[in-house]
Amino acid sequence: MPNYDAHVLSGIVSYPLAVFLAFALRDHLGVPFVLSTTAMLVGYALYVLGADLPDMDHPNALIHRGTKPIVAVATGSAVFVRALGSVNLGSESLNVTAAWGMAVLAAVIAWYGFTAIMPKHRGIVHSLLFAAMYGVLSYALVKYGLGMATGGALFVGFAAFCGYTLHLILDGAVSLV
Structure with missing residues (x-):
């Protein structure tokens, strides 16, 4: 092959x-x-x-290893954009930090989920x-x-x-x- x-x-x-x-x-x-x-x-x-x-x-293919971070970052970025307008912890710095925290969590889930959902x-x-x-x-x-x-x-x-x-x-x- x-x-x-x-x-x-x-x-x-x-x-x-x-x-x-x-x-x-x-x-x-x-x-x-x-x-x-x-x-x-x-x-x-x-x-x-x-x-x-x-x-x-x-999972060992270069395209898999290259696609996985793109999916993770895209997912995290989308969550950040959505969360930024809905988090209200009192100050801008807390709101942005919390939104990024949710984004990072979503990105990590997407990172592991990408490989998990791939078929054989x-x-x-x-x-x-x-x-x-x-x-x-x-x-x-x-x-x-x-x-x-x-x-x-x-x-x-x-x-x-x-x-x-x-x-x-x-x-x-x-x-x-």
Whole structure:
């Protein structure tokens, strides 16, 4: 089975094929992709990330170790933002400190929870269902989070899906679920 370097380098070098396929789908089947420079650059990043992302279900994988702190910090930050307006201990310093205390607790729970909820390696995370979920989430991120136009966001979602699917093909383990 390919390792981290093989997955990521495969994503780096095969991206032009995904771009060519997107042009073909647009030009011959009318798929409304917009391949702007920005969409292709963001698509490249999410394609290459997707080329290793299925291994997030392996606790020793670099992608798992890199994703876990991002999930923990994002969770803690969200709790901090929510808690900051609802804590009233009398002074600003106590309110902010208490909100950060709740944020840290949530981050630690997310840290351990991330590994605990991951299914076995090469389970459901190594599936076309998760590839599609990654594509849809990537689309939503750039469409609603970054305000990218629909056609560009569609291309980004397609690129993310293709990168994730590349990993499955390299592993020789393409399954629907």
